[in-house]
Amino acid sequence: MNTANVVAPSIFKPSRALSKVGPSAISRMMATTVDLQRQGRNIVGPHVGKPDFDTPENVIEAAIRAMRAGETHYTALDGSPAVKAAVQGKFARENGLDFTPDEIVVTTGAKMLLFSAFFATVQPGDEVILPAPYWVSYSDIVEMMGAKPIILPTRAEDGFRLQADDLERAITPNTRWLLINSPSNPTGAIYRKEDYGPILEVLERHPQVWFMVDDMYEHLIYKDEPFVTPAQLRPDLRNRILTVNGVSKAYAMTGRRIGYGGGPVPLMKAVRVVLSQSTSCTCSIAQAAAAEALNGPQDAVRRYRGEYRKRRELIMDELSTAPKLAYNSPDGTFYSFIDWRGYAGKKTPAGRILTDDEALCDYLLRDCGVAVIPGSSFGSPGYFRISFASAESVLREGMLRIRTGCTALS
CATH class of the missing domain: 3.90.1150.10 (Aspartate Aminotransferase, domain 1)
Structure with missing residues (x-):
């Protein structure tokens, strides 16, 4: 029997990380x-x-200029100096947050920053509190790390916003993170100063709990009111707050895959290790486009x-x-x-x-x-x-x- 073209049977076995997602x-x-x-x-x-x-014309032109200038090579894995400076300026100008360059990381989409932060900080047995409704990937990412998502249902009568009493009851010695998205995908709910205040008071009493905030939809607010983010409200808690954002939604740049965040140096240092062994730097051309989006006209x-x-x-x-x-x-x-x-x-x-x-x-x-x-x-x-x-x-x-x-x- 000629077995030269016979394909041997094989059994695919997915990793434990994929067993639940x-x-x-x-x-x-x-x-x-x-x-x-x-x-x-x-x-x-x-x-x-x-x-x-369409992506704004000035952003498109910035990407073209970057390519013609030969900016098509590796950058620093956490972002080029130009895009990090743009992020630094954005945080200061719009959020009153003064991050140093080593507190800023630019990633291949905001999801990669969420993933990297969890990868760098949680382990089996840890718990991550997710107010529901939550963006679909949050719980799966947590489960991929072997940690346990603790789902806290919110109520329509509360505007789908987490209440401090519910948070207090959910925290255990194993709680590692709280993650809130405001404005919220999928509800459109916004956490205002008066909503964040009681939550931050709870977190103050539980120093083992860090706070991850996803501000991706910051610029899509329909009432005449200021946007607020927790690190802005409680600078004394900044050493355990990660502020995540990106250019995908506000600037119609979903395909450019640029997310960014500001957080404490030890956390960002750990995130850089994850990036060094996964994506390395994000696309240099997309970084140039993102810098223009953040620095340029906001019309x-x-x-x-x-x-x-x-x-x-x-x-x-x-x-x-x-x-x-x-x-x-x-x-x-x-x-x-x-x-x-x-x-x-x-x-x-x-x-x-x-x-x-x-x-x-x-x-x-x-x-x-x-x-x-x-x-x-x-x-x-x-x-x-x-x-x-x-x-x-x-x-x-x-x-x-x-x-x-x-x-x-x-």
Whole structure:
């Protein structure tokens, strides 16, 4: 027998780090949507948090200049001097935070900074407190590190904001981090000075707990009020606060993959070790673009925010005509988190009972041609998320299909 072309059988064994996690719900929905579209299905997608605007022209030109100037080589692994100076200036100018260069790290997307910080600080048995709803990747990243996510449900009547009493009860000797995203993906909730104050008082009493704040949507606030971040409010606690941000959302630069953060030197030093053995530096051209975004004119940011505000009003108007869908008006981001439980247990025209939010989202996708993200992915079953970072025509058609699909339930 000729065995030259016979492939020996093999058994793939994933690592323990992957035993409890898989691709995020958003990634799965994006892949399924693309697959259905390839099959010829007409699917509208108010599900992806990806600005549909072009990157500002001055930022594009900065990237081109960088390439023509030969800035296409390695930089320092935590960011070039130019981009770190831009981040330093941004923090000082907009947040009143004076970070030194060794307190700043620039990474390949803000998610990489979150990942690296957890990789550098947690171990099996540690706990990370996540107020729910939370961004889908937070809990999976924590679990990949062998740590335990402690999910604290928030309430719609509290504006989906963590309450200090709930935090106090959740802290144990094993608690390592609290992570809050404001403005919040997926709810659009904003933590103001009066919201952060009691939380910071709790953390003051528990010195083993560090605070990670994800400020990615800082510039997408729709009321005339200042944005605040915890390190700004309590400088005495700065030695255990990591402030994370990036250029993806405000500047329509999701594909450039630039995140950045400021934090205590020992933490940032540990993050650099993780980066040195993983991504090394981020793209030098993207760094040049990010420096221009932070240093240059901010007209585009204001223009985008104005457009998102109009789309937010459109979504609120559309939702008001769907009697069994409950919602809070988002104060920030470009998301709306919708309570669908008025339709729980209803039957689709094909006879399927909607038992949970994943069943609802599957029905809306496959039967109605509209993609949304189930709330259980954000730690909050009973809801689904839509994004209004899409064109008005997409939003109107998407909301029409949602209303039509819900009306068809019996």
